[in-house]
Amino acid sequence: MSETAMTRREWLLTDRPQSRLQARLGRAYVTWRRFAANRLAVIGMLIILGLIVLAIFAPLLAPYSPYVGDLAKSRLLPPDAAHWLGTDDQGRDILSRLIYGSRLTLQVVVLVAIIAAPLGLLVGTVAGYAGGWVDAVLMRITDIFLAFPKLVLALAFVAALGPGIGNAIIAIAITSWPPYARIARAETLTVRNSDYISAVRLMGASPWRIVLRHIMPLCISSLIVRVTLDMAGIILTAAGLGFLGLGAQPPLPEWGAMIASGRRFILDQWWVAAMPGFAILVVSLGFNLLGDGLRDALDPRGSSQ
Amino acid sequence: MSTLLDVRDLRVSFPTRTGMVEAVRGVSFTLGRERLGIVGESGSGKSQTGRAIMGLTPEHGRISAEKLEFNGIDLTKASKAERRALRGKRIAMILQDPKYSLNPVMSIGRQIIETLRTHEPVGRAEARRRALDMLAAVQIRDPERVFDLYPHEVSGGMGQRAMIAMMLVAGPELLIADEPTSALDVTVQLDVLGILHRLVADRGMGLIFISHDLRLVSSFCDRVIVMYAGRIVEELPASRLSEAEHPYTRGLLNCMPKIGVDRHPLPVLDRKPEWAL
Amino acid sequence: MSPAERRMPARRANRRAFATLKAIAGFVVVVATTYLGLLAVTFFIGRVVPIDPVLAIVGDRAPSHVVERVRQEMGFNLPYYQQFFLYVKGVLQGDFGTSVLTTNPVMTDIRRVFPATMELATVGTVIGAAFGIPLGVLAAVRRGSLADQIVRIVGLVGYSVPIFWLGLLALLVFYARLGWTSGPGRMDVVFEYTFTPITGFFLLDAILNRDWAAFRDIVSHIVLPGSLLGYFSLAYISRMTRSFMLNELSQEYIVAARAKGLSETRIIWGHALRNAAVPLVTVIALSYAGLLEGSVLTETVFAWPGLGLYITNSLQNADMNAVLGGTIVIGSVFIAINLLSDVLYRMLDPRTRTR
Numbered sequence: 001m002s003e004t005a006m007t008r009r010e011w012l013l014t015d016r017p018q019s020r021l022q023a024r025l026g027r028a029y030v031t032w033r034r035f036a037a038n039r040l041a042v043i044g045m046l047i048i049l050g051l052i053v054l055a056i057f058a059p060l061l062a063p064y065s066p067y068v069g070d071l072a073k074s075r076l077l078p079p080d081a082a083h084w085l086g087t088d089d090q091g092r093d094i095l096s097r098l099i100y101g102s103r104l105t106l107q108v109v110v111l112v113a114i115i116a117a118p119l120g121l122l123v124g125t126v127a128g129y130a131g132g133w134v135d136a137v138l139m140r141i142t143d144i145f146l147a148f149p150k151l152v153l154a155l156a157f158v159a160a161l162g163p164g165i166g167n168a169i170i171a172i173a174i175t176s177w178p179p180y181a182r183i184a185r186a187e188t189l190t191v192r193n194s195d196y197i198s199a200v201r202l203m204g205a206s207p208w209r210i211v212l213r214h215i216m217p218l219c220i221s222s223l224i225v226r227v228t229l230d231m232a233g234i235i236l237t238a239a240g241l242g243f244l245g246l247g248a249q250p251p252l253p254e255w256g257a258m259i260a261s262g263r264r265f266i267l268d269q270w271w272v273a274a275m276p277g278f279a280i281l282v283v284s285l286g287f288n289l290l291g292d293g294l295r296d297a298l299d300p301r302g303s304s305q
Numbered sequence: 306m307s308t309l310l311d312v313r314d315l316r317v318s319f320p321t322r323t324g325m326v327e328a329v330r331g332v333s334f335t336l337g338r339e340r341l342g343i344v345g346e347s348g349s350g351k352s353q354t355g356r357a358i359m360g361l362t363p364e365h366g367r368i369s370a371e372k373l374e375f376n377g378i379d380l381t382k383a384s385k386a387e388r389r390a391l392r393g394k395r396i397a398m399i400l401q402d403p404k405y406s407l408n409p410v411m412s413i414g415r416q417i418i419e420t421l422r423t424h425e426p427v428g429r430a431e432a433r434r435r436a437l438d439m440l441a442a443v444q445i446r447d448p449e450r451v452f453d454l455y456p457h458e459v460s461g462g463m464g465q466r467a468m469i470a471m472m473l474v475a476g477p478e479l480l481i482a483d484e485p486t487s488a489l490d491v492t493v494q495l496d497v498l499g500i501l502h503r504l505v506a507d508r509g510m511g512l513i514f515i516s517h518d519l520r521l522v523s524s525f526c527d528r529v530i531v532m533y534a535g536r537i538v539e540e541l542p543a544s545r546l547s548e549a550e551h552p553y554t555r556g557l558l559n560c561m562p563k564i565g566v567d568r569h570p571l572p573v574l575d576r577k578p579e580w581a582l
Numbered sequence: 583m584s585p586a587e588r589r590m591p592a593r594r595a596n597r598r599a600f601a602t603l604k605a606i607a608g609f610v611v612v613v614a615t616t617y618l619g620l621l622a623v624t625f626f627i628g629r630v631v632p633i634d635p636v637l638a639i640v641g642d643r644a645p646s647h648v649v650e651r652v653r654q655e656m657g658f659n660l661p662y663y664q665q666f667f668l669y670v671k672g673v674l675q676g677d678f679g680t681s682v683l684t685t686n687p688v689m690t691d692i693r694r695v696f697p698a699t700m701e702l703a704t705v706g707t708v709i710g711a712a713f714g715i716p717l718g719v720l721a722a723v724r725r726g727s728l729a730d731q732i733v734r735i736v737g738l739v740g741y742s743v744p745i746f747w748l749g750l751l752a753l754l755v756f757y758a759r760l761g762w763t764s765g766p767g768r769m770d771v772v773f774e775y776t777f778t779p780i781t782g783f784f785l786l787d788a789i790l791n792r793d794w795a796a797f798r799d800i801v802s803h804i805v806l807p808g809s810l811l812g813y814f815s816l817a818y819i820s821r822m823t824r825s826f827m828l829n830e831l832s833q834e835y836i837v838a839a840r841a842k843g844l845s846e847t848r849i850i851w852g853h854a855l856r857n858a859a860v861p862l863v864t865v866i867a868l869s870y871a872g873l874l875e876g877s878v879l880t881e882t883v884f885a886w887p888g889l890g891l892y893i894t895n896s897l898q899n900a901d902m903n904a905v906l907g908g909t910i911v912i913g914s915v916f917i918a919i920n921l922l923s924d925v926l927y928r929m930l931d932p933r934t935r936t937r
Contacts (some may be wrong), residue, residue, distance in 0.1 A: 143612075144619035147920055149875040149912045152893070153623065156909045159897050160627045232742050239744050240879050244894055259747050266750050267758050277747030284742035292738075361840055393843030400841070405834035410857055410932055420842045455932040471842065 034297040041293020047286025054102040064093035066100040066253045076269045086271040088262065094275050097253035101276070104254045105283060108169055108238045109231045115173035117227050120180025121219060125211050127181070128188025139185065142178045150175040151237055158246040165248040168241045172234055183226055187219040221298050229291035232284035239280050255280050309479055309511040310336040310358065313372035317353045317362055328353045328366075330535035336479070340505065340512040342522030342543065344557070345532035346574075351515045354532070355481045358513070359398050360388040375479065394424040397472040398481040399501075402488035403464025407456035413440075413467045414452035417474050424475045439470040443500050462493035466500065473504060479511045487516070498525060519546075519557045531557070533580055553580055605928075613921055618670070620913040624906045625669050630662070678907030683899045688907035691892060696911065697782025698768060699881070699888030703873040705785075705808035710815025710873075711866055715855075717816070718823025722831060723850055733820055740817025745810060745876055749883035752806050764802040766885035773799055807884045814876060815869040822865045826858035833857075860931045867923035871916050 013030070017023035035041055054061060064083075069075075069091030077087040085094040127138035157171035158164075191197060192215075200214055241247035242256025250257065255276040262273030317329040329350040334341070345351045357368050360380070373380040375396065380388065392398075400406035408416060417436040421427060427435070433452075440448035443466040456464055465485065472480070485501065486494040502525065505512045516522050522529055523543045531539040531554045539551040549555055556574045644652075653659055657668050672678075678688035721733040757765045764770065768784060769777065773796045780787045785804070788797035830836065831854050839849045877890035885891065889908055896904035928934045 140615060141619070144616045147616050147913075147917055148620060148623070149871070149909070149916050151875050152878060152909050152912050155878065155893065155897060156624065156627050156905055159900070159902065159905050236742075236744055240746065243744075243746050243879065244882065244897065246897065256744070259744070259750070263750060266754050270751075270754055273747070273750055277744055277751070280744045280747065281739070281742055284744075285738060288738050288742050359841060361837060389843050389845065391843070392841055398838075398841040400834055400838055402834065406838040408835045408839070408853055408857070410860065410930070411853075412932075419844070423843050423845075423848075457933045468838070471838075 031297050035293050038293045038296060040289045041296070044286045044289025044291075044293060047282060048290055051102050051106060051283055051286070054099050055106045058100050058103055062093075062096035062099040064096040066092065066097045067251050069093070076265060076272065078269070079271055085275045086269070088258070088272050089265060089269075094258075094272065097258060098255070098276060098279050101253040101255050101258065101279070102283075104165065104248055104252060105235060105238070105280075108165070108172070109234050109287075111169045112173045112176060112234050113227050113231070115169070116177040117180050117223060119173075120177040120182075121184045121216060121223060123177070124181035124184025124186075125188045125215050125219060128185040129192055129207065129211050129215060131192075135185075138181070142181045145175070145178040146182070148175065151240060154237060154241065155244070155246065158241060163246045163249060165252065165254065168238055168247040171241075172237050176230060176234065179226060179230070180223055183222055184216075184219045187222060188215050191215060191218055225291060225295045225298055228287060228294055231287035231291070235280060235284045235287070308335050308337055309376060310513075311372055311374040312336075312354075312358070313370065315354065315357060315368070315370040315373060317350070317357050317366055317368050319363075319366045325367075327535055329357065332532070332535075332537055334530060334537070334540065336511050336513065338478075338509050338511050339528065340514060340526040342514045342516065342526035342529040343532060344516060344519050344522050344529060346517060348534075349532040350535040351532050352483055355398065355483050355513060355515050359392060359396060359481060360385075361392075361398070390424070393420050393472070393477070394475045395477050396479045396481070397475075397477040398483060399465075399468055399472055399485045401484040403456065403461060403468050404488070406468060407464060407471075409456055412453055412455055413459070413471075417452075417467070417471045420471050421474050436470070436474060439474045440467070442473075442504065443467070443470045444496075445470075460493075461489050462497060465489060465493075465497050469497075469501065469504070473508075476508070477510065479513070480505065481513045481515070483515045484517070485514075486521075487518075533576075536580075538580055551580075552577070609921060609924070613917060616917050617914070620910065620917070621670050621673055622666070624910055624913075625666050627909075628902055628906045629658070629665060629669075673910060678910065679903035681896065681901055681904040681907075683896055683901045683904060688904050691904065692889060692907060692911050695887060695889050695892045697779075698784075698886060699874060699877045699890060701783045701785065702804065702807055702811060702877060702880070702886060702888060703870055704783075705804055706811025706815055706873045707866065707870045709809060709812025710819050710869060713812070714816040714819030715823050715862070718820040719827055719850060719855060721820065721824040722827035725828065730824075733824065737817040737821045740813055741821075745814055746879040746883045748813075749807065749810050749880055752810060753883070756806060763806050764799065766883075768803055768887060769796065769799050770803075807880050807886055811873045811876060811880060815873055818869050818872070819862075819865060823858065823862060826861055827854055830854040830857045860927060863926045863930060864923045867919045867926070871919045874912055874915055 011022070012026045014022070014026065017026055069087060071091045074083070074087045074091040074093075076089055077083055079086040083093050083095065085098065087093055088097070123138055123142060127135040127142075154168070154171040154175050157174060158167050161167040161170070197210060197214060200210055205213075238247055239254075239256030239259070242254045242258075243260045245257070245260060248254030248257055250261070258276035259273045259280075262269075262271075262276070265272050312335070313333045315329055315332045316327060318325045318327040320326075328348075332350070332354055343351045343354065353362065353366075356362050357370075358373070358375075358380070362368055368381075370381055375391065378387075378391070383391075407413070411419075414433070414436055417439060418432045421432050421435060437448045437452060440451055445451050445463065445466055451459065451463065451467070456467070459467065465488075469485075482501065486497050489497060498521075501512075504510070512526075514522060514526050519529075519531075523546045526543050529541060529543050529546060530537050531549075531551065533553050539549055539554045541549060546554075546558070549558060552575060560574060657665055660668075676689045678692075680686070681688050681691055684691055717733045717736075721730040724730055753765065756762045773793075777784075777787070777793065777796050778791065780790055784800045785797070788794070788800055827850075831850075836849060836854060839853050844853075874889075877886070877888055878893055879890070880886065881888045881890035882894050889911065893905055893908040896902075896908070
C-alpha cells in the first residue's frame with residue numbers, strides 16, 4: 001500500500017514527465033502540497049466547500065421553511081434546542097433562512113465572477129497584445145473606472161435600475177472588472193514578445209487566436225487568485241446593498257437584508273441581526289483565507305515575503 | 306606583526322526543510338594588518354565567513370567557533386550591543402552593488418554622517434566637515450555637490466566610492482570588502498581598487514577581500530585563501546599562487562585564459578565530493 | 583571651470599522644469615478625462631438607464647402637463663450628446679439639480695452634510711494609521727511569531743466583517759449595554775442650540791469655541807463610528823505596511839545599515855520605514871477614500887448626519903438628483919485624493935524628482 005503511494009508520488013514529482021498530462025498533474029500536485037501546508041488556507045477552503053454543500057442541499061439541511069413561520073407561537077424566540085439560532089419577527093427559523101441564504105450568496109459571487117472576470121480578461125489581453133492607441137484608450141477607460149468609488153457607484157446603478165438581486169449583481173460586476181483588466185494586461189505584456197508567441201505568429205495564427213488560445217490561459221492563474229480575494233469584497237458589497245434595501249427583496253433570505261430587518265430588534269433580540277452578520281463574516285473570511293493561500297501557492301515569489 | 310583577527314574552526318549553519326545545512330564548516334585563519342583574499346565560487350561560504358565576523362549572519366543562522374577574536378575581544382562572548390559598537394567603528398564592510406546597498410531615499414552626505422554620529426559624539430558642522438573630507442579622500446572631485454545627491458543620481462563607481470567613504474569615515478581597523486568591484490564597469494573597477502588600496506595602506510588597516518576572481522585577488526592581496534564547499538582547501542601567499550597544489554585551486558587557475566596556449570577543449574572546473582569532506 | 587561646465591546647471595534646470603511641466607500636463611489630462619468619465623457614468627445612470635428620467639424626477643403621480651413642462655425645461659427632448667454637454671456645464675457650475683426630498687439645491691445640501699463625513703473619515707484614518715503602521719512594522723520585524731499571526735488575523739477579520747453589522751453590535755454593547763459611549767448622531771440635542779459650527783468639523787469647532795462640555799460630548803459620539811472605520815482602515819494599512827516592510831528589510835541597504843553599527847530601532851524606523859513610507863502614502867490615501875465611501879453604510883447605522891446618510895435617505899426616496907450629486911462629490915474627492923497621493927509620492931521619493 002505504502003509502496004504504491006510512494007511510486008505514485010515519485011511519478012508525480014518526476015523531473016522527466018512522459019506526457020503532458022503527467023507534467024500538469026505533477027505541477028498541480030506541487031501546488032497542492034504548498035497550499036495544503038498552509039493551515040489557514042485549508043480552513044478557508046473548508047468554509048467555502050461547506051458553503052457550497054449548504055447551498056446544494058439546503059432543502060435537506062434546513063430544519064424549517066425559510067419563508068413561512070409560526071407567527072402565533074414562535075416570534076422572536078432566543079436560540080434554543082428547537083431553533084438553534086432563534087427566530088425572527090415573523091416566527092421564521094433563522095438557521096433555515098441562513099442555509100437558504102447561502103444560495104443567494106453563492107449566486108452573487110459566481111455571477112459577478114462570470115461577468116466581470118472574462119470582461120476584464122478580454123479588455124486587458126487585447127490592450128496588452130494590441131498595444132499602441134488601443135492600449136492607451138482601453139487602459140485610460142480602465143483607470144477611470146478604477147478611480148471611481150465602487151460602492152457608491154453600485155448604489156447609484158441599482159437606484160436607477162431598481163432594487164433587486166439581479167440588478168445588484170450587474171451593478172457590482174460593472175464596478176469590479178477594472179483590476180482584472182490591469183492584471184491581464186500586465187501578464188500579457190510579459191509574454192507578448194516571448195519567442196513562443198513569435199513562433200505561433202510565424203505559423204500564421206491570427207491575433208485573436210493568439211490572444212484567446214495562447215495568452216489568455218497564462219493570465220488565468222493570477223486572475224483566479226485576484227477573483228478569490230475579491231469574493232469577500234463582493235459578498236460585503238452585496239450584503240451592504242441588501243442592508244440598504246437595494247439588493248434581494250423580502251422575503252428572500254439574503255443575509256444583508258436579514259441584518260436590516262433585525263436592526264429594529266437589536267436591543268432586545270440581538271440574535272436576529274447578529275446571526276446573519278456572523279454568517280457573512282465567516283464566509284468572507286473563508287474566501288480571504290482561500291485567496292491568500294492560493295496566491296502563496298501559485299506564486300512562490302509572493303509567499304517568500 | 307600583531308594579530309588583528311584570529312578565527313579558529315568557524316562554523317555557520319542554517320536550518321532548512323531538509324535539516325541543517327552548513328555554509329561554513331570549520332574555517333580557521335589569522336589576519337594581521339595585511340590584505341587577505343578569500344576566493345571561491347558562489348556558495349563556497351566566503352560571504353558567510355565575512356558576515357559571521359561582522360556579526361551579520363541572518364537571525365535564523367547558527368554560528369559556532371572555537372575562537373573568534375578581534376584585537377583581543379572575544380566576539381563569541383560579546384553581547385549584541387558590543388558587537389554593534391564594533392561594527393562601523395572598528396570593523397567595517399563594503400558590499401557588492403552600491404545601487405542596492407545605499408539607502409535610496411537618503412542623501413549620500415547624510416548616510417556618511419550617520420555612521421560617524423552613531424559612533425562619535427560630534428556636532429553637525431564637524432560631522433559635515435569630516436564627511437566632506439572623507440568624500441575627498443575617495444577622490445570625489447566635487448564633495449560639496451555629491452554630499453547632497455541621492456544614490457540614484459550618481460554612477461556605479463561614484464556610488465561605490467560613497468560606500469567606501471561611508472564605511473571608513475569612523476576609522477575602522479579591519480575592513481571586509483565583499484565583492485566590492487564585481488558590479489562595476491571594468492574601467493571603473495581599477496579606479497575603485499586603487500582608492501581602496503591607498504586607503505588601506507595609508508591607514509594601516511587589515512583587509513579581507515572576498516571575491517570570485519582569483520586573478521584580481523592574487524594581484525591585490527598579500528595572501529590568498531581558497532574556499533570550497535564551506536572549507537578552506539588551500540592557503541598560500543599571493544606571489545606563490547602558481548605553485549598551488551590543491552586540484553581545485555589548479556582548476557581555478559586553469560580557467561584563466563593565457564596567450565599562446567591552445568585552449569581546446571576549454572577546461573571545466575572539476576568538483577570532487579571528497580574535497581568537501 | 584570651463585564655460586561649458588558653467589552652462590551645465592542652467593541646462594539641467596531647464597530640463598528639470600520641462601519634465602515638471604510635462605508631469606503637470608499629464609496630471610491635468612488624467613484628471614480631466616477621469617472627471618469626464620465620472621460625469622459620463624452618472625449621466626448614463628441618471629438619464630439613460632431609467633425608462634423616463636422625467637418621471638424619476640417629478641414622480642409618477644405628476645399631471646401630464648407638468649411632466650411635459652419639466653421635459654422641456656430640463657432639455658430632455660434634446661439628443662443625448664447635447665444633454666450631456668448641458669449636464670457637464672451644469673455640474674461644473676456646481677448645479678446638481680434640486681433635491682425632491684429637501685427641496686434645496688443638491689449642492690447646498692451636500693455642503694451642509696459633507697464636513698460631518700470628512701470629520702468621521704479623518705478620525706478613522708488617523709486611528710487606522712496610528713495603530714496600523716506600528717502593528718504592520720511589528721508583524722514584519724517579528725515575522726512568523728505569534729504577534730505576526732495575531733496582526734494577520736485581526737487584519738483578515740477587518741477585511742471580512744460587514745462594517746454595518748459590526749456597528750450595530752458595537753452600539754448594542756458599548757452604548758446600550760455598557761453605557762460607555764453616546765449613541766447615534768453627532769452630538770446630544772442639548773448642545774444643538776448653543777453650539778455654533780465654524781468649520782463644520784465639530785471637534786475643531788468645539789476647540790475653537792472653547793466649549794469643553796460640547797467637546798466631550800462630540801468625542802463620546804464619534805468614538806464608536808470613528809474606531810469602527812479606524813479598524814477597517816487598520817486592517818488594510820497594517821497588512822500593506824507588513825508587506826512593504828518585509829520587502830524593504832530584505833534589501834541590501836539594510837545589511838549596509840547594520841554594518842554601519844546602527845541600532846535596530848534606527849534601522850527599522852529610520853531606514854526601512856522611511857522607504858516603505860513612499861508606497862504607504864498611497865495606501866493611506868486610498869484607505870481615506872475607502873472610508874469616505876464606507877460612510878454610506880456606517881452613517882446609516884450611526885445616524886451620522888453626513889453625505890452617506892444623505893445618499894441613502896435619497897435612495898430610499900428615489901431622489902436621483904441627490905444620489906447622483908452625492909456620487910459625483912465622492913467621485914471628485916476620490917480623484918482629488920488619487921492626485922494628491924501621486925504628488926506626495928513624488929515628493930517622498932527622490933528617484934521620481936529628478937531623472
